[in-house]
Amino acid sequence: MTKNWRGQLRVGSIIKETPTVKTIRLQPASGERFLPFTFVPGQFLNVAFWIGGGRMNRSYSISSSPNQREYLDLTVRREPRGAVSRHIVDLLREGDLIEAGGPVGTFTFTGKEADSIVLISGGVGITPMVSISRYLTEQSWPGDIYFIYVCRTPADYILAEEIAELERRNPKLHVTITMTRAEGADWKGPRGHLTEELLTESVPELTSRRIHLCGPIPMMDATKALLAEMGVPKEQVKTEAFGTPKPTPAPAGTTAKPSAEAAGPLVTFSKNNKSAKIHAGQTVLELSEDLGIGIQFSCRVGTCGVCKVKMTEGEVDQEVQDSLDDDDKASGIILACQAKPKTPVTVEA
Ligand SMILES: Cc1cc2nc3c(=O)[nH]c(=O)nc-3n(C[C@H](O)[C@H](O)[C@H](O)COP(=O)(O)OP(=O)(O)OC[C@H]3O[C@@H](n4cnc5c(N)ncnc54)[C@H](O)[C@@H]3O)c2cc1C
Ligand code: FES
Structure with missing residues (x-):
């Protein structure tokens, strides 16, 4: 697997999946045959666009297989008021170059980690x-794959034909799809949210299996609670959050809000020569936005690593550190979106 690659990729083709979702097929930018990096299934890319004069970073999981070395697919849903997803779905054209970095992420499964896998997703x-x-299908992996998908309506079922084709080819792939808002639609499968009954029917011996869970935050919270009630040990459940709504940061170099009345430790942004006390519960990223420092970010939940900064002094608490490796930690790199100072802190930003 390649680490820390950054560069450009070319939009090779665009496939409409549902009324609001498109797959963007990305190829090498410069005429080479193969992608300039390899990845592990479950990883994502960080992409950056200049929109309305500001640089915006977002993360998108790779939906294609790593065995395919000539291209990779990002499958993107258009959020009604989303800055970047609307740009991707409405404006990207074949031949466009996009800035990307990665691959990133530890929400991966290659078949070596367990002898069966339960994949639960929503949206x-x-x-x-x-x-x-x-x-896993291409590798003829011998384990059982329980693929459970919670979807609103049949029209929103992303990659439906692909899943049906994989199910035909792989007798070890057991697919369960439930529709939460299928009223009036021609849908013969299960309806409603995920329940204990549906999970028990779909996955034998659920409590002994490794489970991967990814979807909207309310669906993930409800599923985690359900799995806990059913007796699945917490350490068997791996999750990935696709982020939270983001406040719009102030453009670099401007001050959006004064940070008066803050009583927490002093934070110094050494490259910008600015310091301010932090509010209780505030992260270094949020304070940097108040001061117009311009630290880049994407997920704001500790997964993507876009907000990494070097801390040259002080101590911070970081609830999630998924995107920091041992080298990062040894050299003082922190995640600005997670870092809550415990002492006065200086960061190179
Ligand atoms: C690891 C990871 C993997 C991901 N993989 C995928 C993937 O495979 N496919 C995918 O589609 N997404 C994926 N995402 C989510 C993606 O990164 C973006 O968060 C998503 O596309 C929304 O970005 P945006 O710029 O369009 O929305 P933003 O502008 O960031 O807005 C975020 C949300 O707030 C809402 N919003 C924005 N402005 C307003 C407003 N004024 N009032 C009310 N609501 C508002 C938007 O509708 C949107 O729902 C992933 C995220 C992570 C962290
Ligand atoms: S913004 Fe993604 S880890 Fe901080």
Whole structure:
């Protein structure tokens, strides 16, 4: 697997999946045959666009299989008021170059980690599960794959034909799809949200299996609670959140809000020569936005690593550190979106 690759990729083709979802097929930018990096199924890319004069970073899981070395697919849902997803779905054209970095992420499964896998997803959280299912099928992996997808209506079922084709080819792939809002639609399968009954019917001996879970935050919270009630040990459940709504940061170099009345430790942004006390519960990223420092970010939940900064002084608490490796930690790199200072802190930003 390649680490820390950054560069450009070319949009090779665009496939309309549902009324609001498109797959963007990305190829090498410069005429080479193969992608400049390899990845593990379940990983994602960080992409950046200049929109309205500002640089915006977002993360998208790779939905294609890593066995496919000539291209990779990102499958993106258009959020009604989303800055970047609308740009991708409405404006990207074949031949466009996009800035990307990665591959990133530890929400991966290659078949070596367990002898069966339960993949539970909702909405656009299906994308890493499709990459994993494609890869395991191509490898003729001998384990059982329980693919469970919670979707609103049949029209919103992303990559439906692909899943049906994989199911035909792989007798070890057991697919369960439930529709939460299928009223009036021609749907013969299960309806409603995920329940204990549906999970028990779909996955024998659920409590002994490794489970991957990805979807909208309320669906993930409800599923985690359900799995706990059913007796699944917490350490068997791997999750990935696709982020939270983001406040719009102030453009670099401007001050959006004064940070008066803050009583927490002093934070110094050494490259910008600015310091301010932090509010209780505030992260270094949020304070940097108040001060117009311009630290880049994408997920704001500790997964993507876009907000990494070097801390040259001080101590911070970080609830999630998924995107920091041992080298990062040894050299003082922190995640600005997670870092809550415990002492006065200086960061190189
Ligand atoms: C690891 C990871 C993997 C991901 N993989 C995928 C993937 O495979 N496919 C995919 O589609 N997404 C994926 N995402 C989510 C993706 O990164 C973006 O968060 C998503 O596309 C929304 O970005 P945006 O710029 O369009 O929305 P933003 O502008 O960031 O807005 C975020 C949300 O707030 C809402 N919103 C924005 N402005 C307003 C407003 N003024 N009032 C009310 N609501 C508002 C938007 O509708 C949207 O739902 C992934 C995220 C992570 C962290
Ligand atoms: S913004 Fe993704 S890890 Fe901080």
